[in-house]
Amino acid sequence: MDGAVTLYDAVRRAARGGPGRCAVEETGGGSATYAGLLDLADRMAGGLAARGVRAGDCVAFGLRGGIPYVALVLGVAKLGARYVPLLAGFGDREVAEALRRTRPVLLVADRAVAAPGLPAVSPKLLAEPGPAAAAPGGEGGADRAPQAGVFRILWSSGSTGFPKGIAWRQDAFVAERRRWLADTGIRDTDVFFCRHPLDVAHATDLHVFAALLAGGRVVLADPAAPPAVLLRQIASHRATAMSALPRHYEELAAAAAPGTALPLMRRALCGGAYVGAGTVRRVRSALGAVLHEVYGSTEFGLALGDIDGRGLVPVAGVGARIEALAGSPGTGELVLRSDCTSEGYPDDAAAGRRTWRGGEFWTGDVATRTHDGGFRILGRLSEALATPAGPLLAPVLDEEITATGAVAEAVALPRRTDGLGSEVVVAVRPEGAVPRRSPRPARSCCGTGCGAASHAWTRCRARRSARWTSRCCAHGGGCGDRLPCPRQRNPLVMVPGLAATGRFFSDAAAGLADRHRVVTVELPARRPDATVRGAAEELAGVLDRLDLRGAVLLGWSLGATVAYEYLDRFGTERVTALVSVEQSPRLTPAPDWPHAAFGSLDAAGAEELGAAALAEPAAFAERLVRGSFAAGTEPEPGLVGALAAEALHWDPRACAALLADAVRRDFRACVAALALPVLFVHGARSRVYPTGVGRWLAGAVPGAELRVFEDSGHLPFIEEPRAFVRAVADFVARSAAHG
CATH class of the missing domain: 3.40.50.1820 (Alpha/Beta hydrolase fold, catalytic domain)
Structure with a gap:
């Protein structure tokens, strides 16, 4: 990490070519030049120092977002302190736990946060001139020695309990961002459109500091704005780059009027979930934008990207390999290595030891190599099951089981969550049953030949935008006759009509499943703006997601x-x-x-x-x-x-x-x-x-x-x-x- 500087100094360097250029805009009307943003950061750093914040101290953020948030991050970095956001979704208990783990000395907030006993100040008051203690380094001048200490703690998703804090040093963060910017071809003329809350890495890393470290401009939008509004803002602000989840792009494409085009959008980055070919086609058709898939995490940073059409390949400076799963050569857990990554979980040493091993980051994601040498992400390791035809992800099995018509809901839970196994517990709610509190054992085949025990209790999984189910015949591979084998060939894709569900096809689908895999794809029954075109795009997305080929398409009405x-x-x-x-x-x-x-x-x-x-x-x-x-x-x-x-x-x-x-x-x-x-x-x-x-x-x-x-x-x-x-x-x- 030669040439490392503080985040504040790195942004100041990027501003030297044009301090009067716009650095940050808000879709609500506010804006700040590079000079204005750095001046606000200087005043906030002075306000922090005047309130006793020193290098290594932690400052808690309870902020809505906007220009003051960006300036405060730079002010904290300038002091060599660290910040931790108190997420808007945190209740009083979560706030108390976050404060206990991070021990901040000051809260900067523009919304109500329950933090009794912790000194608090608004960002506006923090930036007001007063008898402030001098912030280290002053304004301008030579770059200071990089602060090697942690400068921020962001939160994991919390899918396995209270979110884990993820710590990053300034020098590692700046070096990792600069490598990624060079690898992605970001320019000082780029305009990033950010639709995410600033409390998460998706906003700060892929938008705010991607723009500011390149000398570009970032536009901060309201995360709650409707897709049609966001689409107009992307066009009016002449955005050239953004990053979003596949569903976000799907929403934008669905909201696009005929003739809509985003000709300036040259870096439409997409990650956070598998990016199907159908999504890529729909976005290109509706918006004229080409999606570039990226892969990374808050813990590791950006690891893989598909910028020039070669598939997901490692970013410069990142090593990637696959730790093969038993009996599945070529498919396994994705393992990464970089010298510019986070410090892990300071409040969870056990999780850190599981995730970082031998200098490598074990992602917990299942991947395979593509024919052109890139990587394809298949899903989470904890959701992978062994089948005779290769790994099967549990969410797909959920839909397969529901397709039998015997149950209303199903969730497959692999017994083994540290690798590929064939035993699975299946939680189901039978048709017409009232959800029960206590489990009742039952026996059924899971479709993998294991004959695992299942239990009849309810746990609902969010439905996909296109509701689909699948069933197929037993083919001698160990599958029982009650539940489907998801690998049968000759798929028959059935699409019911207006005001109909897949249940209309129950008898026919059961009869046809004796010879074929049957997939039922319902029309968009919950979309008030449903169209024939949108329904066809959802159908294409299901075929892409299931990778169905040679399908027979059956549409009724x-x-x-x-x-x-x-x-x-x-x-x-x-x-x-x-x-x-x-x-x-x-x-x-x-x-x-x-x-x-x-x-x-x-x-x-x-x-x-x-x-x-x-x-x-x-x-x-x-x-x-x-x-x-x-x-x-x-x-x-x-x-x-x-x-x-x-x-x-x-x-x-x-x-x-x-x-x-x-x-x-x-x-x-x-x-x-x-x-x-x-x-x-x-x-x-x-x-x-x-x-x-x-x-x-x-x-x-x-x-x-x-x-x-x-x-x-x-x-x-x-x-x-x-x-x-x-x-x-x-x-x-x-x-x-x-x-």
């Missing part, structure tokens, strides 16, 4: 519309055949189109349907379900009630929005251009599509097949389930043989 959109936008890289069930490529009539929904649905009628869904959701659901059965039949009341109850899982606003978007679309040209095997399935007694649209579809697509179910309406997979399963299975077999 509006699910078929989404399938058309998917094929039009994403092509056939992952899909080899299509089954379109009871859908018209255009839902409203036209002079050349007699095949509207319900025979004559027009824009006004669609608007009335959406209004009915909003005004009386239960009545709308029952009418929709009842009208989907074959004309001239009286469906079983219990079945109608069950399906209508499933329909009520939808947010009525999502239902109305998706219908309104769908009636504006015309997929006739898209369907006619399909160049893959297609089976069109229709009910001869359908009240939803009574005009024989299936014949038009079969004639429009060369080589397409048409199957009409004589005793069915809009629900052939429910009304004639055995015949439906045979028809689909036979088509898939023919398609596979043809391919």
Whole structure:
């Protein structure tokens, strides 16, 4: 770490080329030049010194953010002191524990913080001139010797208990940031857009001091601002760089109006979770921005990056290797090494010994090498299970178990959390069961052949943006017949329609799972701004996440519309055949189109349907379900009630929005251009599509097949389930043989 200086001096050096240039902006209107920011830091350092803060002392922050926060970090660094943020989410107990562990001598706060007995001051008062003691080094002058002591303590996620404090020295931090800036190609003309609270490393390390150490500019946004507002701010501030989680970029893409583009965004960094190809495509399509995946942690700093398209490769100065898991050569725990990293956990020596071993940082993440020599992060080691086909992450198994239809919720908990094991405890809540406090043992196969014990108690896991489940047949690999093996080939991806869930497909999916892996992907039932395009993008994300190839896409009703959109936008890289069930490529009539929904649905009628869904959701659901059965039949009341109850899982606003978007679309040209095997399935007694649209579809697509179910309406997979399963299975077999 030759040439190390304090953080304050490093920023002052970066400002020499233009002290009058803007350093920090707030989307609310405030701004500070480099000269102004350093002047505020000087005054705050003087205020700290006047209140007795010395090198090595700890200062607690209870701040909302903004320019004063940035200046105070620099003031603390100038003194050689350290700071610790008291997170906004901390309650009184957490604050007391944080104070006990870090022992600050002063609290600087602009919000209420319960810290009895600890001297406190506001940032405004701290910066006011007064009889302050001189801060070491004064203003300007030669760089001071770097402070080797700790200058900050940030908090871990706290997923295993109270968050652990993570300590960084100034010299290591400045050196690590400078290496990363050089490796990433950051310039003094870059404008970083920060949407994160300043209490976390994602904000300070990848935005604030990335910008200030490069001589650039950082824009501080309100973390609670809606995506559409953030998108406008990114454009108006002419941002060229930012870092966010995949879901943040997904939200921005979903909020983008047609024609939106961010042509100046040259470093859209993305990490914190696996970055799927679908996310990359959607962001490029909606925003015109190319995502660059990065990998790191608050403990280690930035370790890997994909800046030039080579995949995730180590940052300059970082060593990376994989500690192979037993029986899985090429896949294992990612282990890192660097001479510019944190001091670990000063308040948890045991955790430090587990994480830092032999001068290396053991990440706890499972990774594999890619064909081009880079790394791919698969997930947490504590969630990995051994299967005959390789490691399987527990969250995927959760969805596999739920797909059996026997349980409402499932959480797989590997018995072994220090490496790859085959034993798993599965916590489940059966369908219709009231959550219990005490566990009740049961036996089931986990899909790995272990026959591990499971327990019926409830622990819910957050649902993904696209809700999907999966099931498949036993194939002689040790899997039982109750739970699925997640590695079966020939996947069949089923997409239900408007106001429907995967439960509509229960019987058909169970029958088809005897031969195929069945994945059910539901439409965006909880998004008030749902669109066909957005649903197709979520579908693409699931296929990417599961890495499904050679899939047969089966869409029913509006699910078929989404399938058309998917094929039009994403092509056939992952899909080899299509089954379109009871859908018209255009839902409203036209002079050349007699095949509207319900025979004559027009824009006004669609608007009335959406209004009915909003005004009386239960009545709308029952009418929709009842009208989907074959004309001239009286469906079983219990079945109608069950399906209508499933329909009520939808947010009525999502239902109305998706219908309104769908009636504006015309997929006739898209369907006619399909160049893959297609089976069109229709009910001869359908009240939803009574005009024989299936014949038009079969004639429009060369080589397409048409199957009409004589005793069915809009629900052939429910009304004639055995015949439906045979028809689909036979088509898939023919398609596979043809391919």
